[in-house]
Amino acid sequence: MHRRFVLTVTCPDRIGIVAVTAGFLATHRCSITEAHQHHEGDGFFMRLAFRAEDAAITAAALEAAFAPVAREFAMTARVHDAARRPRVLILVSRFGHCLFDLLHRWRNGQLAVDVVGVLSNHDDMRSFVEWNGLPFHHLPVTAETKATQEAAILRLVEDGQADLVVLARYMQILSPALCAALAGRCINIHHSFLPSFKGAKPYHQAHRRGVKIIGATAHYVTTDLDEGPIIEQDVRRVNHARSADDLVTLGQEVECAVLARAVQWHVDHRVLLNGQQTIVFD
Numbered sequence: 001m002h003r004r005f006v007l008t009v010t011c012p013d014r015i016g017i018v019a020v021t022a023g024f025l026a027t028h029r030c031s032i033t034e035a036h037q038h039h040e041g042d043g044f045f046m047r048l049a050f051r052a053e054d055a056a057i058t059a060a061a062l063e064a065a066f067a068p069v070a071r072e073f074a075m076t077a078r079v080h081d082a083a084r085r086p087r088v089l090i091l092v093s094r095f096g097h098c099l100f101d102l103l104h105r106w107r108n109g110q111l112a113v114d115v116v117g118v119l120s121n122h123d124d125m126r127s128f129v130e131w132n133g134l135p136f137h138h139l140p141v142t143a144e145t146k147a148t149q150e151a152a153i154l155r156l157v158e159d160g161q162a163d164l165v166v167l168a169r170y171m172q173i174l175s176p177a178l179c180a181a182l183a184g185r186c187i188n189i190h191h192s193f194l195p196s197f198k199g200a201k202p203y204h205q206a207h208r209r210g211v212k213i214i215g216a217t218a219h220y221v222t223t224d225l226d227e228g229p230i231i232e233q234d235v236r237r238v239n240h241a242r243s244a245d246d247l248v249t250l251g252q253e254v255e256c257a258v259l260a261r262a263v264q265w266h267v268d269h270r271v272l273l274n275g276q277q278t279i280v281f282d
């Protein structure tokens, strides 16, 4: 049974990157099953999925063997075991639609991850989460208790060895310290087509503006609210007859689909960061 891996590479652009990488894989009896690359300015980005004949080889061993090439080409290179199930911690407040959708995809095997738990600043989702056989962590927060509450969040991330934190309509602004601790591994779903309508009540802002299209945006979380690198977006048409509450309801479907795609692409190592932007090899 061949073992399957993913190699991601970010480096300065130059001749020979693909050749040396493909050569390395061939030398190690690996065959490429999917290849993506992108040139952006002086940068080069690549994702290779491949299978290895040697059933005993590991991602760590391949990454170590590739290190001399990575050094020579100034690459940030990572080898991921495609069979490893990333560990995910989900954060939610009162709106459960994105949580329900993610856990549905987890239960039916579509989302091949291990959910280490669900955390909320409200108790609303406890019964649903525990019905799914998952740990529920109720961590209320006020302005006065924010530092203590966030320390508890970080402990859960570390104790759960979470590879990814998903803000599935978690309506608290994370501090710069927590953003730094979760840099590149925390995805938020914002319920507007960014950069329009940042903040807590985007559908009401959109309704006041009289938009004909609403949307949702999944992005990595940074200190600057709703400014993080965008992973995925989508929209749907609305019209004058829709109330603000209608927009809240109609938007939920878009939020679920956008967040699910963003999480799936992240755990499949299809998203590479390029400064404040992303490159998505979907």
Ligand SMILES: Nc1nc2c(c(=O)[nH]1)N[C@@H](CN(C=O)c1ccc(C(=O)N[C@@H](CCC(=O)O)C(=O)O)cc1)CN2
Pocket: 167, 170, 171, 172, 173, 174, 175, 179, 188, 189, 190, 191, 199, 200, 221, 222, 223, 224, 225, 226, 227, 228
């Ligand atoms: N550092 C960041 N934290 C969070 C981000 C982010 O981009 N950077 N995204 C939010 C989610 N979000 C919009 O998508 C959002 C959440 C909350 C608020 C807000 O103003 N919250 C108020 C409290 C609201 C309440 O208690 O219901 C606040 O925190 O004072 C705006 C946008 C998640 N965190």
